[in-house]
């Protein structure tokens with residue numbers, strides 16, 4: 001498994017753990033974890049991120065004895081270490097999907113993307129989760145004139161059923177959102193939201209435990225045998241299950257080779273700055289909106305929920321690297337965008353593995369009797385939650401489990417077995433395109 005944390009560099013005090021972990025009380029994630037693996041469960045969920053926890057919640061509510069296991073601590077994967085930015089989560093544009101799947105499926109995919117965003121807000125509010133959820137909106141910045149024009153065309157030709165409510169912002173107006181000359185205008189997406197990802201994860205663990213879900217941490221599933229009932233061999237012993245949910249996303253491994261060959265694990269990297277003087281921080285980012293830019297190799301950033309620092313994410317190299325190395329590189333990229341941050345240090349640097357797919361869509365379904373949802377292409381806060389809920393419903397036979405993401409086939413490529421040897425070249429290619437404004 002991908003080692004999230006490298007060696008702490010002796011010469012600095014840079015923490016190689018997510019800033020989020022320090023700013024959330026996550027003790028419950030330790031307290032609920034049992035010491036002995038139960039002999040059986042109706043449903044075993046492999047993976048304790050948003051996908052697994054939402055699926056588990058639905059199963060437990062429907063009366064199924066549900067066990068969630070994770071190879072690491074609960075929330076070891078992306079779900080406690082992401083940027084906390086929530087969008088409608090669909091990467092391919094409507095026209096691209098229309099060519100691939102026809103108009104009605106394309107429409108349904110984008111409509112469910114919008115729905116996932118709205119659904120998550122409703123879920124958090126109805127369940128009363130304490131996780132700094134904020135319908136703050138997003139400023140999506142154009143990194144060159146040509147992408148600004150494309151953004152403008154896209155917004156002007158939105159399908160009437162897919163209206164995002166976005167407002168185009170000219171370069172002259174952008175200072176109201178970001179004090180930077182690095183961008184060429186952009187657009188405000190008013191419905192996009194933010195959350196404290198580790199608090200949100202903790203609250204899901206609390207809710208699931210209250211509904212009777214059981215948990216095993218540090219319990220790696222090493223093989224899954226049978227066709228239902230299933231025998232799961234784990235690092236902590238053996239457990240029998242009537243049904244199994246694979247919620248492993250970017251950490252999917254050879255225990256499910258049929259899924260491993262369909263997802264491309266890619267590292268995403270983040271830093272937290274040291275505390276910034278309020279006048280400077282509020283001058284640089286005058287609103288509480290989350291920020292992303294139009295690069296294919298995207299930068300995404302925001303104020304921390306306590307309003308004291310900037311949390312900045314992106315990808316700095318073709319190959320996976322250690323957060324001790326990526327941290328200073330990301331810091332330089334941040335200063336390129338916001339030069340007034342020169343001299344402000346960083347306190348934390350961390351990473352996690354997201355799962356890309358060959359068609360840039362998430363997928364949900366069943367492979368060899370195992371239920372799965374995965375492949376959120378780096379935009380899984382809303383979509384993993386939403387599809388985890390759908391997955392749980394499918395498993396307990398609730399018709400509301402139906403979703404358009406079951407329809408497109410989950411593609412692979414000949415010869416691909418889960419090792420993305422092509423990644424460095426692909427990242428360099430997209431970086432070049434970003435630079436050449438293609």
Ligand SMILES: Cc1cc2nc3c(=O)[nH]c(=O)nc-3n(C[C@H](O)[C@H](O)[C@H](O)COP(=O)(O)OP(=O)(O)OC[C@H]3O[C@@H](n4cnc5c(N)ncnc54)[C@H](O)[C@@H]3O)c2cc1C
Nearest residue numbers: 047049050051071077078079082083085221352379380381
């Ligand atoms: C740095 C970073 C920033 C991001 N920013 C954003 C953002 O701002 N907005 C957004 O929408 N998305 C973002 N994402 C992506 C988002 O976090 C993920 O898409 C989402 O959390 C996926 O949830 P999940 O439950 O499917 O997977 P994960 O949370 O990754 O959980 C998978 C779990 O499976 C476990 N596992 C794997 N194999 C086994 C096994 N054999 N046995 C037991 N357990 C196993 C792993 O230990 C892991 O805990 C970001 C990701 C990263 C890394």
